[in-house]
């Protein structure tokens with residue numbers, strides 16, 4: 001599921017009170033200020049007028065033996081000059097030793113214009129009056145503890161004709177979220193399952209950042225699409241994917257059910273085109289047939305693209321972990337049979353995506369994201385890929401117990 005335009009009724013989990021800097025290199029009380037500061041024309045040597053604002057508190061989650069901090073920064077230019085980001089550094093707590101540092105080429109992987117998707121030209125330049133998103137994914141050493149806060153330093157170049165003024169901007173401290181990931185069981189039985197578009201800074205789901213209720217939301221921040229593969233080097237899907245039983249990941253209440261949306265196509269049928277959809281894509285149809293479980297207050301597990309008529313629960317039901325919710329299908333904004341799974345803080349798709357960890361699973365292969373990935377699959381020796389209380393990552397082949 002990759003729609004960026006879905007809207008639903010939600011209540012907001014507001015990220016509050018943790019902003020920002022607007023550093024423009026001048027004191028509002030500087031000499032003879034008859035004109036409001038914001039209305040002054042740019043002056044040579046003036047620092048950039050740029051706000052740097054996180055969309056959420058950095059979210060910690062354990063994966064692949066490391067602690068990951070995931071969030072986004074909104075860089076909004078109020079400058080009349082073009083600005084260029086040359087460096088971005090992340091500092092823990094009060095330390096001056098960076099946790100992460102992105103130079104020019106690394107910034108090409110994290111900076112995107114608002115609304116752009118993967119593959120769009122990279123905007124090192126922030127054009128006059130525009131916004132850029134920095135998709136942050138900071139992986140800490142395995143022994144590291146989560147810092148209680150992060151701050152950032154950006155090296156910004158203001159370009160005015162042939163003149164370039166370089167300024168170092170430092171943000172105020174941003175508290176790291178203390179919210180712990182939900183611990184859940186498998187949404188499907190056994191395996192092998194391939195976690196596509198799964199948690200990573202390069203996942204397609206990671207870019208579905210939408211304005212809603214006056215703030216930026218990314219409900220698919222940690223979403224993934226599960227497809228069953230044969231588990232060999234062929235990389236071919238297993239026809240048994242379609243119709244697999246989709247399971248409740250915890251004891252929970254059924255908070256939302258949508259059914260009756262026809263399949264785009266179903267095996268052994270093949271699609272007329274990759275973009276074939278049985279119904280027009282709207283906020284009401286993009287998820288296809290869906291079940292949403294309320295795992296805890298403001299923690300909802302979403303199971304999307306189910307087969308029409310296969311859903312075995314109704315809104316308000318209490319379900320037990322492992323109970324069958326419905327069957328894996330190909331409805332909604334889907335190119336083939338798969339299960340879209342995510343946890344977020346609201347019903348619908350306009351909430352904030354939250355992390356989750358499976359209490360047990362095994363990774364047995366990792367397929368790097370590159371055109372010739374088949375030649376570069378990393379295979380785990382039997383028994384070495386068992387994971388507890390971790391989140392699987394992008395392009396992992398996994399089994400559930």
Ligand SMILES: [Zn+2]
Nearest residue numbers: 001224225340
């Ligand atoms: Zn999806």
